[in-house]
Amino acid sequence: MHGHDERLRTILNLGFEISQIKDIDLLLEKVLSEARAFTGCDAGSIYVREGDQLKFSYAQNDTMQRQLPPGRKLPYSTFSIPISNSSIAGYVASQGTILNIADAYEISNFYPFTFNRSYDDQTGYRTCSMLTIPLKNFRGDIIGVLQLINAMDTHGEIIPFAHDDEDFIVHFANNAANAVERAKMTREIILRMNKMAELRDPKETGPHVNRVAAYSVALYEAWARNKGVSPDEIDKNRDVLRMSAMMHDVGKVAISDTILKKPGRFTPEEFQVMKLHTMYGANLFADIYSDFDESASIVALNHHERWDGRGYPGFIDPQTQKPLPGYEDENGGARGKQGDEIPLFGRVVALADVYDALSSRRCYKEAWDESEVLNTIRDEAGKQFDPELVEAFFECVDTFRQIESLYPDNH
Secondary structure, eight states: OHHHHHHHHHHHHHHHHHHTOOOHHHHHHHHHHHHHHHHTEEEEEEEEEETTEEEEEEEEEHHHHTTSOTTOOOOOOOOEEESSTTSHHHHHHHHOOOEEESOTTSOOTTSSOOOOOHHHHHHOOOOOOEEEEEEEOTTSOEEEEEEEEEEEOTTSOEEOOOGGGHHHHHHHHHHHHHHHHHHHHHHHHHHHHHHHHHHHOTTOOHHHHHHHHHHHHHHHHHHHHHHTOOHHHHHHHHHHHHHHHHTTTGGGGGSOHHHHTOOSOOOHHHHHHHTTHHHHHHHHTOSOOSHHHHHHHHHHHHTTOOTTSOOSSOSEETTTTEEOTTOBOTTSSBOOOOGGGSOHHHHHHHHHHHHHHHHSOBTTBOOOOHHHHHHHHHHTBTTTBOHHHHHHHHHSHHHHHHHHHHSOOOO
16 A cells, blocks of 8 residues: 555656646656656657647657767657557547557557557567557546557566556646646747747748757757756756747847848848847846746847857846946947856857757858858857857757757748
C-alpha cells in the first residue's frame, strides 16, 4: 500500500509541476519526459489533435540519444496521421481508451490496426512494449495522444508496461491535457499579437517568430549548461524566454507604414523612428503581472543592444523616451548598454534574431549561404554579440538547422 501512496503522491506533484508551464513546446517535452520517468521507459512521443488529424509533435528516445554528442537534440520530422482505427495512436484517439501492448510486432488480429515499422527500419531501433494513452481534457474531449515505448527493468531489459501503472498514467494524462489546452491557447494569443504586427510589417511572420524563439531557447540552454546553471532554473527560464522571444518586435505595430513597408534603405531620420519599436514594445508589457510580462519587456527593449555598446536604444526610460540620469552620451542622448549591462535575454534574442535575418530570404535580399552566416557570427563575437553566447551558438548549429526545417517560410 505504501508504494501505491508514494506513486499517487508523485503523480499529483507532477500534475502541479506541468500546470506551471505556459509554453506549448516546452510543456509537451516535460509531459513526455515525466511520463517516461514514472514508467521507466526508453522512448515515447506525443501527438496533438488538429481537427480530425493527430500531429506528431514531440519525441524522445534514450537509446538513440546516447548515440549523439552531449547537448545535441534528436532529429525528428513532424507529420500528421488521421484519427482512425488504422494506426495505434489514431485508434486510441478515436476510441478514447488506453492501450497496453506487450510487443508491437505481435499485435493480435483482433485489432484493426498494425504497427508502422518505418522508424525501426530506418534506424535499427526495435519497438517492443507500448503504452498509448488518450489525453482527455475536463470536458472529456480528446486533445492528443501520449505514447510510451519500451518499458525497462532495472537491468535495462525491455519488459511489458505494468497494468498497475495505467490508472496513475491516465490521471497524469488528464492533467496534462488541460495544461496542453491552456498552453495552446497562450500560444495562439501570442501568434495573434504577432499577426497584428505582420499586417503592418510583412517580415514579422509566424515562422520567423517561432524560429527566433526556438533558437533563443537552444542558445540559452547551451550557455546555461556551460555555466553550470541548475536544471530547475534552466526549465523556468526557458518557459518565459520562449514566449518573450516571440514578442521581440511587436512594438513595430506603432511604426508608420511609410517606414515599415519601405523596400530600400532607411534615411538616418527614418532609422531613428524605426528604433522606437524597442520602446513601444517594452511599454506594451510595462504593467508587470508575471515573469512573462517582465521578460517580454526586457527582450523588446534590449534585442538591438550590442556587446560593444554601439547598439540602441541604450539606457533610456521607454515611457518618457529620455536617457536615464547619469547615462547620457556626449550628444545628450542615451549611452548604449555594453557587455553584461545588457540583460541576458536581450543578448540571447539579439543573436537568434540576427541569425534568422541572415539565414532567411527577405524582399530586399536573398538568404545568405550558411558558411557566410557562421563566419559573420564568429567575427562579431565581442563586437555585436556576447562571446560566451557565440561559443554556445557553435555547440548548437545542428539544432538550429533542425529548427529551420520545423518552421519553414511560406513562400
